[in-house]
Amino acid sequence: RKEVEQDPGPFNVPEGATVAFNCTYSNSASQSFFWYRQDCRKEPKLLMSVYSSGNEDGRFTAQLNRASQYISLLIRDSKLSDSATYLCVVNYGQNFVFGPGTRLSVLP
Amino acid sequence: SQTIHQWPATLVQPVGSPLSLECTVEGTSNPNLYWYRQAAGRGLQLLFYSVGIGQISSEVPQNLSASRPQDRQFILSSKKLLLSDSGFYLCAWSEDSDQPQHFGDGTRLSIL
Numbered sequence: 001r002k003e004v005e006q007d008p009g010p011f012n013v014p015e016g017a018t019v020a021f022n023c024t025y026s027n028s029a030s031q032s033f034f035w036y037r038q039d040c041r042k043e044p045k046l047l048m049s050v051y052s053s054g055n056e057d058g059r060f061t062a063q064l065n066r067a068s069q070y071i072s073l074l075i076r077d078s079k080l081s082d083s084a085t086y087l088c089v090v091n092y093g094q095n096f097v098f099g100p101g102t103r104l105s106v107l108p
Numbered sequence: 109s110q111t112i113h114q115w116p117a118t119l120v121q122p123v124g125s126p127l128s129l130e131c132t133v134e135g136t137s138n139p140n141l142y143w144y145r146q147a148a149g150r151g152l153q154l155l156f157y158s159v160g161i162g163q164i165s166s167e168v169p170q171n172l173s174a175s176r177p178q179d180r181q182f183i184l185s186s187k188k189l190l191l192s193d194s195g196f197y198l199c200a201w202s203e204d205s206d207q208p209q210h211f212g213d214g215t216r217l218s219i220l
Contacts, residue, residue, distance in 0.1 A: 015114065017123060026179045031206050032206045032207075034208050039136075041196075041209035041216070042213075042214070043198055043212060043213055043214045044152070044211055045211070046208045046209075046210065049208060085151075085203070087151075091205070091206055093205065094157060094159075096142070096202075096205075098151055098152040099151065100150070100151040101151060104123075
């Protein structure tokens, strides 16, 4: 089993839609969690950290379920500019493990 | 504020040639530094990380090496490139091992 798995995608959604991405991780010792976005042929950029209580940043909501070893990202009111690949990242010790990513295309 | 610089942006090299990619960080001291590779359409693969000057940990055995001659400088090298070394190379820094990583613009390396 891979350390970090994500929805395979791609997700093609119309503007204004709500879309949710799921991520599971295998190492129960994982300590911190993040969502990154990566535009085509660009570097990954931090979108948000994920806290145990769940956290929200504008149209983005991240949730963590340690018991199920599951992380989610919800995007409300999708914009064309949200089109990118979303990477789930799990950290334990010195290890920072990136998931394979889920590609999102927001269509006009 | 902190910035990370990585160069060159693109590089085309023949098989068997040497490689040197440089990464520098400004605005912070004693950062953790990382080198990743991303093959086309694939996820990020951690190659090396460093928690201090001269301290390098290798994640994947290969014909690449890394060095950290100064606190905020991280260099990725190879004596002889292989076709399989093609990819998108990314340098990143973080304040600590459990803090988010911040990436440079990346170097797109093509081996001919």
